[in-house]
Amino acid sequence: MSRFTLKILLLYGLGISSTNGYGQDRTGLQDTALKVIPPVWNLASCLQYAKTNNIQIRSLILNKKSAVEDQLQAKSALLPNLSGSASQSFNHYNVTQNTSSNVINTSGSYGLxxxxTLYRGGFLKTDIKQKELSVQSxxxxxxxxxxxxxxxxxxxxLSILVDKESIVYNKDLVKTSEAQLAQSKDRFKVGAAARKEVVQFEAQLATDNYNLTASQNAERQDKITLKQLLQLPETRDFDIVKPDTLITTPNIPDLNTVQDYALKNRPEIKNAELGIQISDLNLIKAKSGFKPTLSLGAAIGSNYANDPxxxxxxxxxxxxxxxxxxxxxIPIFTNRINKTNVAKARIDLQQSQLTLENTKTTLALTTEKALITAQNSQNQLVSATEQLKYNTEVFxxxxxxxxxxxxxxxxxxxxRNLYVQAMQAYIQAKxxxxxxxxxxxxxxxxPIKL
Structure with a gap:
């Protein structure tokens, strides 16, 4: 069984965060190169580091900050604006009567x-609600x-933990082969074994060393994969903690319980529901284009000119x-702009409704697949444990x-080969x-804990 079988399980779900609310507003966007990188990591520290430093997450945090700015701008649209103006001009000309002279006239004007906007068909307040939902989204x-x-x-x-266990049992196999080879050589010296037997043990030892090297290389490659997910800077000292015991759940929760909880709490479901609300508010905004707009304007100002x-x-x-x-x-004829905006807003609302329906369907099927996978994996572990038990004794x-x-x-x-296969199957099944x-x-x- 390939060690990459573990990766297939990614198809059966994307997890649910234990974080409450709609995401924390983290400001720790410092360069990871400036941080002290510990040489040994546990799973909890890996997850926490990624949530703070992963570039994709940091980019989404910036998107949320941008949405907050849009929300503040929407609220400010309810307030009056104020602008000031000032101008100063100079006019030079020559006066020629009895004598020639230069004259410079000055003038200026100043104003506020x-x-x-007193009324815009409900657009402004609706826009505020829409921007608030966009922040939540x-x-x-x-x-x-x-x-x-x-x-x-x-x-x-977990892939690295698989590699570590593979390294341990491959080292044991190497030690066993070395001892058997030494024993075979001693028997050959006294004529109790043929040269063919010694060569066979030498070949087996070479195979075991090769498998050990392969498992060590696999561990290095999987460590690189984890470092890429964490987006760590280049560091030679990196390892993970192997738990003393691995916690498993013998009793698998009921599917209906899991599905009901997931449909009420999964962030993608909530986001799809918000999408419908946002689209509905967008439709209201589009309809406001047919309504009149009432605004109040005011100005004060003064001016002067150079007058003796x-x-x-x-x-x-x-x-x-x-x-x-x-x-x-009052909008009378707008070249179909308002009518088109309303029609497109209705289409967008229908798209949002389809997105929610598809998200719920996908989630229901995903949880069912996850249940089947969990049940099958436990059954395979029971079988692999029994298989290893008997093959270990026979070996x-x-x-x-x-x-x-x-x-x-x-x-x-x-x-021996049956024992090796049983050990590999057991580690993978576990x-x-x-x-x-x-x-x-x-x-x-x-939350995921090991």
Whole structure:
């Protein structure tokens, strides 16, 4: 059984975060190169580091901040604006009568202008509600990505644990082969064994060393995969903690319980539901285009010109003016712009409804697949455990018989190969069962722990 079988379980779910709300607003976007990287990691530290430093998550956090700015802008649209203006001009010309002289006239004007939208068909308040939902949706997108990253890191972490166990039993096989080779050489020296037997043990030792090297290389490759998921800077000292015991769940939760919880709490479901609300508000905004707009405008200002009869401040006082007025804009013919906006908004609402329906269907099928995978993985683990138990005993007996010369070497290698296959199947089945159970429990909001 290939060690890559473990990765197939990624198809059966994306996990559910235990984080409440719509995602935390993290500001720790520092360069990871400036952080102190520990040489040994446990699963919890891997997950926490990824949630803070993963570039995809950091990008989504920035998207949420941008949505917050849009929300603040939408709220500010309810307030009046205010702008100021000032101009100063200089006019130079020559006066030629009895004598020639240069004259410079100056003038200036100053003013304040303000406008306030009093009514826009409900567009402004609806826009505020829509922007608030967009902020929540951005937070849910963060949670969705955190779930994806969590599952990928857990899978990579367990792959390394598979490699570590493979290294341990391959080292044991190498030691056993070395001892058997030494014993065979001693028997050959005294004429109790043929040269063919020694060569066979030498070939087996070479094979065991090759398998050991392969498992060590697999561990290095899987560590690189985990480092890529964590997006760690280049570091030579990197390893993970192997738990003393691996926690498994003998009792698999009921499918209806898991599905009901997931359909109510999964971030992708909530995000799809928000999508319908956002689309509905967008339709209301589009319909407001048919309604009139009422705005209040006001302005104050003054000006002066270079006049010898009036000084600067007196002119400003005399020319000071104020004005205010209401403007009503009624859409009569808009080249079908409003009608098109409403039609497209209705289409967008229907698309959002289909997205929610598809998300629920996909989630229901995914949880069912996760249940089947968890059940099958536990059954396979039980069978693999029994298989390893009996093959271990048979291999032990065959080793003892070979040691006293009571066993045929062909029969011994046959039992040895069966033992190796049983050990590989057991290790793979054990971690398959753990990962499948963790994925299924994740849909109930249970954090992944080893």
């Amino acid at each position: 202008n303000s406008s306030w 951005a937070g849910l997108s963060i949670l969705e990505t955190e779930n994806d990253i969590t599952l990928q890191i857990t899978q990579a972490y 009869n009036y000084n600067y401040f007196k002119q400003l006082n005399n020319n000071f003016n104020q004005q205010a007025g209401l403007t009503l804009s 032990r007996i065959a080793s003892q018989e070979l040691k006293i010369g009571a066993a045929n070497i062909v029969d011994f290698y046959q039992q 971690y398959n069962a753990i990962l499948a159970a963790k994925i299924y429990e994740f849909y109930l909001g249970t």
